[in-house]
Amino acid sequence: MTDQPAIQVEDLHKRFGTVEVLKGVSLTARPGDVVAVIGGSGSGKSTMLRCINLLETPSAGRISIKGEAYEMRSVRGEMEPANRKQVQRIRAHLGMVFQSFNLWPHRTVLGNVTEVPIHVLGVKRAEAEARAIAVLERVGLGDKRDAWPAQLSGGQQQRCAIARVLAVEPTAMLFDEPTSALDPELVNEVLSVIRDLASEKRTMILVTHEMAFARDVATHVIFLRDGRIEEEGPPEQIFGAPRSPHLQQFIRSVA
Amino acid sequence: MLDGIDFSLLALDSPGWGGALLEGFLVSIQLAAGGYLLGLAIGICGAVAKLYGGRVTRDLAEIYTIVIRAVPELVLMLLFYYVGTDLANRAMQAMGYSGFDIDGLTAGILVIGLVQGGYATEVIRGAIRAVPHGQIEAAQAFGMAPLKVLRRVTLPAATPHAIPGMANLWMIATKDTALLAVIGFSELTLVTRQAASATRAYFLFFLAAGALYLLLTLVSNLGLRLFEKRARRGLAEVR
Numbered sequence: 001m002t003d004q005p006a007i008q009v010e011d012l013h014k015r016f017g018t019v020e021v022l023k024g025v026s027l028t029a030r031p032g033d034v035v036a037v038i039g040g041s042g043s044g045k046s047t048m049l050r051c052i053n054l055l056e057t058p059s060a061g062r063i064s065i066k067g068e069a070y071e072m073r074s075v076r077g078e079m080e081p082a083n084r085k086q087v088q089r090i091r092a093h094l095g096m097v098f099q100s101f102n103l104w105p106h107r108t109v110l111g112n113v114t115e116v117p118i119h120v121l122g123v124k125r126a127e128a129e130a131r132a133i134a135v136l137e138r139v140g141l142g143d144k145r146d147a148w149p150a151q152l153s154g155g156q157q158q159r160c161a162i163a164r165v166l167a168v169e170p171t172a173m174l175f176d177e178p179t180s181a182l183d184p185e186l187v188n189e190v191l192s193v194i195r196d197l198a199s200e201k202r203t204m205i206l207v208t209h210e211m212a213f214a215r216d217v218a219t220h221v222i223f224l225r226d227g228r229i230e231e232e233g234p235p236e237q238i239f240g241a242p243r244s245p246h247l248q249q250f251i252r253s254v255a
Numbered sequence: 256m257l258d259g260i261d262f263s264l265l266a267l268d269s270p271g272w273g274g275a276l277l278e279g280f281l282v283s284i285q286l287a288a289g290g291y292l293l294g295l296a297i298g299i300c301g302a303v304a305k306l307y308g309g310r311v312t313r314d315l316a317e318i319y320t321i322v323i324r325a326v327p328e329l330v331l332m333l334l335f336y337y338v339g340t341d342l343a344n345r346a347m348q349a350m351g352y353s354g355f356d357i358d359g360l361t362a363g364i365l366v367i368g369l370v371q372g373g374y375a376t377e378v379i380r381g382a383i384r385a386v387p388h389g390q391i392e393a394a395q396a397f398g399m400a401p402l403k404v405l406r407r408v409t410l411p412a413a414t415p416h417a418i419p420g421m422a423n424l425w426m427i428a429t430k431d432t433a434l435l436a437v438i439g440f441s442e443l444t445l446v447t448r449q450a451a452s453a454t455r456a457y458f459l460f461f462l463a464a465g466a467l468y469l470l471l472t473l474v475s476n477l478g479l480r481l482f483e484k485r486a487r488r489g490l491a492e493v494r
Contacts, residue, residue, distance in 0.1 A: 053396055055392060055395065055396055087398070088398040088399070088400055089398060090398070091395070091396060091397060091398035092397060092398030093398075094396075095397070096393070096396045096397075098389060098392075098393065100389050101389075102387075102389035102390055102392065102393035103390075103393075104390055104393070104394075104408055104412065105390070105412065105489050105490060106411045106412050106414075106486075106488070106489055106490075107489075108489070115397075115407065116397040116398075116399070119399065119403060119407055120397055120398050120399050120403075148488065148489030148490075149489065150489055150490060151489075168397065
Protein backbone atom coordinates (compact mmCIF):
# COMPACT_ATOMS: atom_id res chain seq x y z
CA MET A 1 0.00 0.00 0.00
CA THR A 2 2.96 2.32 -0.36
CA ASP A 3 1.35 3.89 -3.40
CA GLN A 4 -1.73 5.01 -1.50
CA PRO A 5 -1.91 8.80 -1.75
CA ALA A 6 -1.19 10.70 1.47
CA ILE A 7 -3.73 13.27 0.38
CA GLN A 8 -6.33 12.94 -2.31
CA VAL A 9 -8.75 15.70 -3.22
CA GLU A 10 -11.45 14.95 -5.78
CA ASP A 11 -13.66 17.53 -7.45
CA LEU A 12 -13.60 19.96 -4.52
CA HIS A 13 -16.10 22.79 -4.57
CA LYS A 14 -16.46 25.55 -2.02
CA ARG A 15 -19.05 28.29 -1.92
CA PHE A 16 -19.18 31.23 0.48
CA GLY A 17 -22.79 32.32 0.15
CA THR A 18 -23.30 32.80 -3.55
CA VAL A 19 -19.62 33.14 -4.39
CA GLU A 20 -18.04 29.95 -5.62
CA VAL A 21 -14.39 30.07 -4.61
CA LEU A 22 -13.43 26.55 -5.70
CA LYS A 23 -15.03 25.13 -8.81
CA GLY A 24 -13.92 21.54 -8.91
CA VAL A 25 -10.30 21.07 -7.88
CA SER A 26 -8.56 17.70 -7.68
CA LEU A 27 -5.09 16.89 -6.50
CA THR A 28 -3.12 13.92 -5.33
CA ALA A 29 -0.08 13.96 -3.07
CA ARG A 30 1.71 10.63 -2.78
CA PRO A 31 4.03 10.07 0.18
CA GLY A 32 7.11 12.22 -0.32
CA ASP A 33 5.48 14.58 -2.80
CA VAL A 34 5.92 18.30 -2.38
CA VAL A 35 2.97 19.94 -4.10
CA ALA A 36 3.32 23.68 -4.53
CA VAL A 37 0.12 25.62 -5.11
CA ILE A 38 0.56 28.99 -6.78
CA GLY A 39 -1.87 31.54 -8.08
CA GLY A 40 -2.97 35.12 -7.71
CA SER A 41 -4.78 36.52 -4.73
CA GLY A 42 -8.37 35.28 -4.62
CA SER A 43 -7.57 32.24 -6.75
CA GLY A 44 -8.75 29.96 -3.93
CA LYS A 45 -5.40 28.45 -2.97
CA SER A 46 -5.65 29.08 0.78
CA THR A 47 -9.27 27.95 0.83
CA MET A 48 -8.27 24.73 -0.89
CA LEU A 49 -5.55 24.10 1.67
CA ARG A 50 -7.94 24.82 4.54
CA CYS A 51 -10.44 22.33 3.13
CA ILE A 52 -7.87 19.54 3.44
CA ASN A 53 -8.05 19.64 7.26
CA LEU A 54 -11.67 20.84 7.21
CA LEU A 55 -10.93 24.27 8.66
CA GLU A 56 -13.24 25.13 5.79
CA THR A 57 -16.07 22.73 5.07
CA PRO A 58 -16.22 21.80 1.38
CA SER A 59 -19.50 22.40 -0.41
CA ALA A 60 -18.97 19.30 -2.54
CA GLY A 61 -16.25 16.84 -3.34
CA ARG A 62 -14.30 14.17 -1.58
CA ILE A 63 -11.12 14.42 0.48
CA SER A 64 -9.18 11.40 1.69
CA ILE A 65 -6.13 11.28 3.90
CA LYS A 66 -4.11 8.07 3.62
CA GLY A 67 -7.05 6.47 1.88
CA GLU A 68 -9.57 7.46 4.56
CA ALA A 69 -12.27 9.82 3.30
CA TYR A 70 -13.90 12.35 5.63
CA GLU A 71 -17.43 11.21 6.41
CA MET A 72 -19.68 14.06 5.39
CA ARG A 73 -23.42 14.53 5.52
CA SER A 74 -25.79 17.05 4.07
CA VAL A 75 -27.84 19.23 6.43
CA ARG A 76 -30.31 21.57 4.77
CA GLY A 77 -28.30 21.51 1.59
CA GLU A 78 -24.99 22.27 3.31
CA MET A 79 -22.25 19.69 3.77
CA GLU A 80 -20.94 19.17 7.28
CA PRO A 81 -18.64 16.62 8.92
CA ALA A 82 -20.64 13.60 10.08
CA ASN A 83 -18.06 12.31 12.51
CA ARG A 84 -16.27 14.88 14.71
CA LYS A 85 -14.03 12.23 16.27
CA GLN A 86 -12.81 11.14 12.86
CA VAL A 87 -12.02 14.73 11.91
CA GLN A 88 -10.06 15.23 15.13
CA ARG A 89 -8.15 11.99 14.63
CA ILE A 90 -7.17 12.86 11.06
CA ARG A 91 -6.33 16.48 11.90
CA ALA A 92 -3.94 15.41 14.65
CA HIS A 93 -1.58 14.14 11.95
CA LEU A 94 -2.06 16.92 9.42
CA GLY A 95 0.16 19.63 10.72
CA MET A 96 -0.64 23.10 9.48
CA VAL A 97 1.75 26.05 9.37
CA PHE A 98 -0.12 29.34 9.21
CA GLN A 99 0.77 32.61 7.59
CA SER A 100 0.57 34.41 10.95
CA PHE A 101 2.26 31.60 12.97
CA ASN A 102 -0.60 31.29 15.49
CA LEU A 103 1.60 30.15 18.33
CA TRP A 104 -0.04 30.01 21.76
CA PRO A 105 1.32 33.08 23.56
CA HIS A 106 0.65 31.73 27.04
CA ARG A 107 2.96 28.76 26.54
CA THR A 108 6.72 28.74 26.15
CA VAL A 109 8.37 27.56 22.94
CA LEU A 110 8.72 24.10 24.47
CA GLY A 111 5.12 24.24 25.73
CA ASN A 112 3.87 25.08 22.24
CA VAL A 113 5.70 22.09 20.78
CA THR A 114 4.65 19.57 23.46
CA GLU A 115 1.03 20.75 23.70
CA VAL A 116 -0.44 18.56 20.97
CA PRO A 117 1.64 15.42 21.64
CA ILE A 118 0.73 15.50 25.34
CA HIS A 119 -2.84 16.77 25.24
CA VAL A 120 -4.12 15.38 21.96
CA LEU A 121 -2.00 12.34 21.19
CA GLY A 122 -1.52 11.22 24.80
CA VAL A 123 2.28 10.99 24.68
CA LYS A 124 3.98 10.97 28.10
CA ARG A 125 5.46 14.30 29.09
CA ALA A 126 9.08 13.16 29.35
CA GLU A 127 8.91 11.52 25.94
CA ALA A 128 7.13 14.51 24.38
CA GLU A 129 9.72 16.90 25.79
CA ALA A 130 12.63 14.83 24.55
CA ARG A 131 11.12 14.78 21.08
CA ALA A 132 10.28 18.48 21.25
CA ILE A 133 13.87 19.34 22.11
CA ALA A 134 15.05 17.27 19.15
CA VAL A 135 12.72 19.01 16.68
CA LEU A 136 13.58 22.43 18.12
CA GLU A 137 17.24 21.63 17.46
CA ARG A 138 16.31 20.72 13.89
CA VAL A 139 14.75 24.12 13.24
CA GLY A 140 17.60 25.92 15.01
CA LEU A 141 15.71 26.90 18.17
CA GLY A 142 17.44 24.57 20.61
CA ASP A 143 18.48 27.49 22.83
CA LYS A 144 15.03 29.10 22.80
CA ARG A 145 12.98 26.39 24.42
CA ASP A 146 12.16 28.42 27.52
CA ALA A 147 11.45 31.66 25.67
CA TRP A 148 7.93 33.02 25.18
CA PRO A 149 6.66 33.41 21.62
CA ALA A 150 6.49 37.19 22.03
CA GLN A 151 10.24 37.24 22.63
CA LEU A 152 10.98 35.67 19.24
CA SER A 153 11.41 37.28 15.85
CA GLY A 154 8.87 36.44 13.15
CA GLY A 155 11.22 33.96 11.54
CA GLN A 156 11.86 32.25 14.86
CA GLN A 157 8.14 32.13 15.59
CA GLN A 158 7.48 30.47 12.25
CA ARG A 159 10.27 27.97 12.82
CA CYS A 160 8.71 27.20 16.22
CA ALA A 161 5.38 26.68 14.43
CA ILE A 162 7.12 24.25 12.08
CA ALA A 163 8.62 22.42 15.08
CA ARG A 164 5.14 22.21 16.55
CA VAL A 165 4.04 20.40 13.40
CA LEU A 166 7.08 18.11 13.28
CA ALA A 167 6.37 17.04 16.87
CA VAL A 168 3.15 15.30 15.82
CA GLU A 169 5.01 13.24 13.19
CA PRO A 170 2.63 14.39 10.51
CA THR A 171 1.30 12.32 7.62
CA ALA A 172 1.54 15.50 5.60
CA MET A 173 2.39 19.12 6.31
CA LEU A 174 0.19 21.94 5.10
CA PHE A 175 1.89 25.29 4.61
CA ASP A 176 -0.35 28.32 4.16
CA GLU A 177 1.88 31.09 2.79
CA PRO A 178 4.43 30.50 5.56
CA THR A 179 6.66 33.44 4.68
CA SER A 180 4.10 36.06 3.63
CA ALA A 181 3.96 37.73 7.03
CA LEU A 182 7.73 37.90 7.46
CA ASP A 183 10.14 40.76 6.96
CA PRO A 184 12.20 40.08 3.83
CA GLU A 185 15.42 39.39 5.72
CA LEU A 186 13.70 36.67 7.77
CA VAL A 187 12.22 34.76 4.83
CA ASN A 188 15.29 32.69 4.07
CA GLU A 189 15.74 31.17 7.49
CA VAL A 190 12.20 29.75 7.24
CA LEU A 191 12.56 28.64 3.63
CA SER A 192 15.79 26.81 4.40
CA VAL A 193 14.05 24.83 7.15
CA ILE A 194 11.24 23.90 4.76
CA ARG A 195 13.79 23.01 2.08
CA ASP A 196 15.50 20.64 4.56
CA LEU A 197 12.21 18.95 5.32
CA ALA A 198 11.39 18.60 1.64
CA SER A 199 14.71 16.91 1.01
CA GLU A 200 13.76 14.32 3.64
CA LYS A 201 10.85 13.27 1.44
CA ARG A 202 8.18 14.58 3.75
CA THR A 203 4.78 14.99 2.16
CA MET A 204 3.87 18.64 1.87
CA ILE A 205 1.34 20.90 0.31
CA LEU A 206 2.77 24.34 0.08
CA VAL A 207 0.75 27.41 -0.78
CA THR A 208 3.32 30.06 -1.57
CA HIS A 209 4.24 33.25 -3.37
CA GLU A 210 7.93 32.32 -3.44
CA MET A 211 8.22 31.17 -7.04
CA ALA A 212 11.95 30.46 -7.02
CA PHE A 213 11.48 28.38 -3.92
CA ALA A 214 8.52 26.49 -5.37
CA ARG A 215 10.51 25.72 -8.48
CA ASP A 216 13.35 24.47 -6.34
CA VAL A 217 11.60 22.17 -3.86
CA ALA A 218 8.33 21.12 -5.49
CA THR A 219 7.81 17.78 -7.16
CA HIS A 220 4.55 19.03 -8.64
CA VAL A 221 3.17 22.52 -9.17
CA ILE A 222 -0.47 23.53 -9.42
CA PHE A 223 -1.51 26.89 -10.84
CA LEU A 224 -4.93 27.89 -9.53
CA ARG A 225 -6.90 30.60 -11.21
CA ASP A 226 -10.42 31.64 -10.37
CA GLY A 227 -11.15 28.44 -8.42
CA ARG A 228 -9.93 26.03 -11.06
CA ILE A 229 -6.64 24.33 -11.83
CA GLU A 230 -5.53 26.13 -14.94
CA GLU A 231 -2.30 24.25 -15.37
CA GLU A 232 -0.25 21.71 -13.45
CA GLY A 233 2.85 19.69 -13.90
CA PRO A 234 6.46 19.29 -12.87
CA PRO A 235 8.17 22.57 -11.91
CA GLU A 236 10.44 22.61 -14.96
CA GLN A 237 7.38 22.59 -17.19
CA ILE A 238 5.28 25.08 -15.19
CA PHE A 239 8.07 27.61 -14.79
CA GLY A 240 10.13 26.73 -17.89
CA ALA A 241 7.45 26.21 -20.50
CA PRO A 242 4.09 27.45 -19.25
CA ARG A 243 1.32 26.87 -21.77
CA SER A 244 -1.58 28.91 -20.45
CA PRO A 245 -1.36 32.61 -21.21
CA HIS A 246 -2.58 33.41 -17.69
CA LEU A 247 0.21 31.36 -16.16
CA GLN A 248 2.75 33.01 -18.47
CA GLN A 249 1.50 36.39 -17.38
CA PHE A 250 1.41 35.36 -13.70
CA ILE A 251 5.01 34.15 -13.80
CA ARG A 252 6.14 37.35 -15.51
CA SER A 253 4.32 39.49 -12.97
CA VAL A 254 5.91 37.85 -9.92
CA ALA A 255 9.36 37.23 -11.34
CA MET B 256 -10.71 63.75 68.86
CA LEU B 257 -9.92 60.24 70.06
CA ASP B 258 -10.65 61.22 73.68
CA GLY B 259 -13.77 59.62 74.93
CA ILE B 260 -13.49 56.64 72.63
CA ASP B 261 -13.41 53.47 74.64
CA PHE B 262 -11.14 51.15 72.67
CA SER B 263 -11.69 48.41 75.20
CA LEU B 264 -15.04 47.84 73.45
CA LEU B 265 -12.99 46.22 70.68
CA ALA B 266 -11.61 43.56 73.04
CA LEU B 267 -11.95 40.07 71.65
CA ASP B 268 -13.78 38.68 74.68
CA SER B 269 -17.12 39.78 76.08
CA PRO B 270 -18.00 42.49 77.05
CA GLY B 271 -15.77 43.61 74.11
CA TRP B 272 -17.23 43.17 70.59
CA GLY B 273 -13.95 42.51 68.76
CA GLY B 274 -14.50 38.76 68.55
CA ALA B 275 -18.00 39.18 67.15
CA LEU B 276 -16.70 41.70 64.62
CA LEU B 277 -14.01 39.31 63.42
CA GLU B 278 -16.52 36.48 63.15
CA GLY B 279 -18.71 38.74 61.03
CA PHE B 280 -15.69 39.63 58.95
CA LEU B 281 -14.96 35.94 58.39
CA VAL B 282 -18.56 35.36 57.27
CA SER B 283 -18.24 38.32 54.89
CA ILE B 284 -15.08 36.83 53.38
CA GLN B 285 -16.70 33.42 53.01
CA LEU B 286 -19.75 34.95 51.34
CA ALA B 287 -17.63 37.04 49.01
CA ALA B 288 -15.24 34.21 48.08
CA GLY B 289 -18.00 31.64 47.61
CA GLY B 290 -20.17 34.06 45.65
CA TYR B 291 -17.26 35.18 43.52
CA LEU B 292 -16.22 31.63 42.62
CA LEU B 293 -19.81 30.71 41.81
CA GLY B 294 -20.08 33.90 39.74
CA LEU B 295 -16.89 32.98 37.91
CA ALA B 296 -18.24 29.53 37.09
CA ILE B 297 -21.55 31.01 35.92
CA GLY B 298 -19.63 33.65 33.97
CA ILE B 299 -17.57 31.07 32.06
CA CYS B 300 -20.70 29.05 31.25
CA GLY B 301 -22.61 32.20 30.31
CA ALA B 302 -19.83 33.50 28.06
CA VAL B 303 -19.48 30.13 26.33
CA ALA B 304 -23.25 29.93 25.92
CA LYS B 305 -23.36 33.39 24.38
CA LEU B 306 -20.40 32.84 22.05
CA TYR B 307 -20.78 29.23 21.00
CA GLY B 308 -24.30 28.23 22.07
CA GLY B 309 -27.29 27.42 19.92
CA ARG B 310 -30.10 29.85 19.60
CA VAL B 311 -31.95 28.87 22.77
CA THR B 312 -28.88 28.86 25.05
CA ARG B 313 -27.80 32.18 23.60
CA ASP B 314 -31.18 33.74 24.29
CA LEU B 315 -31.32 32.34 27.82
CA ALA B 316 -27.87 33.73 28.62
CA GLU B 317 -28.90 37.06 27.11
CA ILE B 318 -32.04 37.30 29.23
CA TYR B 319 -30.05 36.38 32.35
CA THR B 320 -27.43 39.08 31.86
CA ILE B 321 -30.02 41.73 30.94
CA VAL B 322 -32.12 41.05 34.03
CA ILE B 323 -29.13 40.87 36.39
CA ARG B 324 -27.64 44.08 35.12
CA ALA B 325 -30.92 45.98 34.94
CA VAL B 326 -32.30 45.32 38.44
CA PRO B 327 -30.68 46.83 41.55
CA GLU B 328 -28.57 44.30 43.39
CA LEU B 329 -30.46 44.72 46.65
CA VAL B 330 -33.74 43.93 44.91
CA LEU B 331 -32.17 40.89 43.25
CA MET B 332 -30.87 39.66 46.55
CA LEU B 333 -34.22 40.03 48.27
CA LEU B 334 -35.85 38.35 45.28
CA PHE B 335 -33.45 35.43 45.11
CA TYR B 336 -33.41 34.93 48.83
CA TYR B 337 -37.10 35.07 49.67
CA VAL B 338 -38.62 33.90 46.41
CA GLY B 339 -35.84 31.39 45.84
CA THR B 340 -36.13 29.68 49.22
CA ASP B 341 -39.90 29.76 48.97
CA LEU B 342 -39.88 28.10 45.55
CA ALA B 343 -37.30 25.53 46.67
CA ASN B 344 -39.42 24.69 49.74
CA ARG B 345 -42.56 24.30 47.68
CA ALA B 346 -40.77 22.11 45.18
CA MET B 347 -39.48 19.90 47.97
CA GLN B 348 -42.92 19.64 49.49
CA ALA B 349 -44.46 18.80 46.14
CA MET B 350 -42.00 15.95 45.84
CA GLY B 351 -43.09 14.66 49.23
CA TYR B 352 -40.24 15.94 51.39
CA SER B 353 -40.95 18.10 54.35
CA GLY B 354 -39.66 21.61 53.78
CA PHE B 355 -36.00 22.21 54.39
CA ASP B 356 -34.00 24.94 55.87
CA ILE B 357 -31.33 26.13 53.52
CA ASP B 358 -28.21 26.98 55.43
CA GLY B 359 -27.66 30.71 55.60
CA LEU B 360 -24.14 30.77 54.21
CA THR B 361 -25.11 28.65 51.20
CA ALA B 362 -28.09 30.87 50.48
CA GLY B 363 -25.93 33.99 50.69
CA ILE B 364 -23.32 32.52 48.37
CA LEU B 365 -26.00 31.54 45.87
CA VAL B 366 -27.48 35.03 45.95
CA ILE B 367 -24.15 36.80 45.45
CA GLY B 368 -23.00 34.26 42.88
CA LEU B 369 -26.11 34.71 40.76
CA VAL B 370 -25.63 38.48 40.71
CA GLN B 371 -21.88 38.26 40.05
CA GLY B 372 -22.45 35.70 37.28
CA GLY B 373 -24.35 38.24 35.19
CA TYR B 374 -21.47 40.67 35.18
CA ALA B 375 -18.80 37.97 34.92
CA THR B 376 -20.49 36.61 31.78
CA GLU B 377 -19.92 39.92 30.02
CA VAL B 378 -16.35 40.35 31.28
CA ILE B 379 -15.34 36.85 30.16
CA ARG B 380 -17.19 37.10 26.86
CA GLY B 381 -15.24 40.24 26.04
CA ALA B 382 -11.97 38.62 27.10
CA ILE B 383 -12.55 35.56 24.91
CA ARG B 384 -13.35 37.76 21.93
CA ALA B 385 -10.03 39.54 22.44
CA VAL B 386 -8.14 36.28 21.77
CA PRO B 387 -6.93 36.28 18.16
CA HIS B 388 -8.93 33.64 16.31
CA GLY B 389 -5.83 32.11 14.76
CA GLN B 390 -4.72 30.75 18.15
CA ILE B 391 -8.00 28.90 18.56
CA GLU B 392 -7.93 27.77 14.95
CA ALA B 393 -4.42 26.36 15.38
CA ALA B 394 -5.66 24.19 18.26
CA GLN B 395 -8.58 23.00 16.15
CA ALA B 396 -6.29 22.29 13.22
CA PHE B 397 -4.30 19.91 15.44
CA GLY B 398 -7.42 17.92 16.26
CA MET B 399 -7.97 19.23 19.77
CA ALA B 400 -11.50 18.50 21.02
CA PRO B 401 -13.69 21.59 21.61
CA LEU B 402 -13.73 21.42 25.42
CA LYS B 403 -9.99 20.95 25.50
CA VAL B 404 -9.49 23.92 23.17
CA LEU B 405 -11.50 25.97 25.66
CA ARG B 406 -9.52 24.71 28.66
CA ARG B 407 -6.03 24.63 27.16
CA VAL B 408 -6.09 27.57 24.75
CA THR B 409 -9.11 29.88 24.77
CA LEU B 410 -9.51 30.44 28.52
CA PRO B 411 -5.79 30.75 29.39
CA ALA B 412 -5.29 33.14 26.47
CA ALA B 413 -8.36 35.13 27.55
CA THR B 414 -7.30 35.35 31.21
CA PRO B 415 -5.02 38.40 30.89
CA HIS B 416 -7.87 40.25 29.17
CA ALA B 417 -10.35 39.22 31.87
CA ILE B 418 -8.26 40.16 34.89
CA PRO B 419 -9.04 43.90 35.17
CA GLY B 420 -12.79 43.28 34.93
CA MET B 421 -12.72 40.25 37.18
CA ALA B 422 -10.62 42.11 39.77
CA ASN B 423 -13.29 44.79 39.84
CA LEU B 424 -15.92 42.14 40.37
CA TRP B 425 -14.03 40.74 43.35
CA MET B 426 -13.96 44.18 44.94
CA ILE B 427 -17.67 44.52 44.31
CA ALA B 428 -18.29 41.06 45.76
CA THR B 429 -16.58 41.95 49.01
CA LYS B 430 -18.78 44.99 49.38
CA ASP B 431 -21.99 43.34 48.15
CA THR B 432 -21.84 41.12 51.21
CA ALA B 433 -22.84 44.19 53.23
CA LEU B 434 -26.17 44.25 51.39
CA LEU B 435 -26.97 40.88 52.89
CA ALA B 436 -27.26 42.62 56.27
CA VAL B 437 -30.72 43.62 55.09
CA ILE B 438 -31.77 39.98 54.91
CA GLY B 439 -30.30 39.37 58.35
CA PHE B 440 -26.96 37.72 57.65
CA SER B 441 -24.55 38.06 60.55
CA GLU B 442 -21.83 39.41 58.35
CA LEU B 443 -19.58 42.30 59.21
CA THR B 444 -22.00 45.16 58.58
CA LEU B 445 -24.87 43.68 60.57
CA VAL B 446 -22.61 42.74 63.48
CA THR B 447 -21.16 46.23 63.43
CA ARG B 448 -24.59 47.75 63.62
CA GLN B 449 -25.53 45.51 66.52
CA ALA B 450 -22.36 46.37 68.37
CA ALA B 451 -22.77 50.06 67.70
CA SER B 452 -26.35 50.29 68.87
CA ALA B 453 -25.69 48.15 71.93
CA THR B 454 -22.79 50.32 73.06
CA ARG B 455 -23.73 53.62 71.39
CA ALA B 456 -20.14 53.74 70.12
CA TYR B 457 -21.14 54.21 66.45
CA PHE B 458 -17.99 56.04 65.44
CA LEU B 459 -15.68 53.39 66.86
CA PHE B 460 -17.39 50.38 65.37
CA PHE B 461 -18.06 51.73 61.91
CA LEU B 462 -14.49 52.96 61.76
CA ALA B 463 -13.31 49.49 62.76
CA ALA B 464 -15.54 47.86 60.12
CA GLY B 465 -14.24 50.27 57.50
CA ALA B 466 -10.68 49.37 58.43
CA LEU B 467 -11.45 45.67 58.04
CA TYR B 468 -12.99 46.17 54.57
CA LEU B 469 -9.97 48.26 53.62
CA LEU B 470 -7.61 45.55 54.86
CA LEU B 471 -9.40 42.97 52.74
CA THR B 472 -9.12 45.20 49.69
CA LEU B 473 -5.41 45.86 50.21
CA VAL B 474 -4.59 42.19 50.67
CA SER B 475 -6.72 41.30 47.63
CA ASN B 476 -4.92 43.87 45.52
CA LEU B 477 -1.63 42.26 46.41
CA GLY B 478 -2.88 38.80 45.46
CA LEU B 479 -4.45 40.05 42.24
CA ARG B 480 -1.24 41.76 41.23
CA LEU B 481 0.71 38.53 41.66
CA PHE B 482 -1.92 36.59 39.72
CA GLU B 483 -1.94 39.12 36.91
CA LYS B 484 1.82 38.96 36.66
CA ARG B 485 1.64 35.20 36.32
CA ALA B 486 -1.22 35.26 33.80
CA ARG B 487 0.56 37.82 31.65
CA ARG B 488 3.79 35.82 31.48
CA GLY B 489 4.94 35.90 27.91
CA LEU B 490 2.93 39.03 27.15
CA ALA B 491 4.76 41.48 29.37
CA GLU B 492 7.61 42.10 26.98
CA VAL B 493 5.47 43.30 24.09
CA ARG B 494 3.48 45.93 25.92
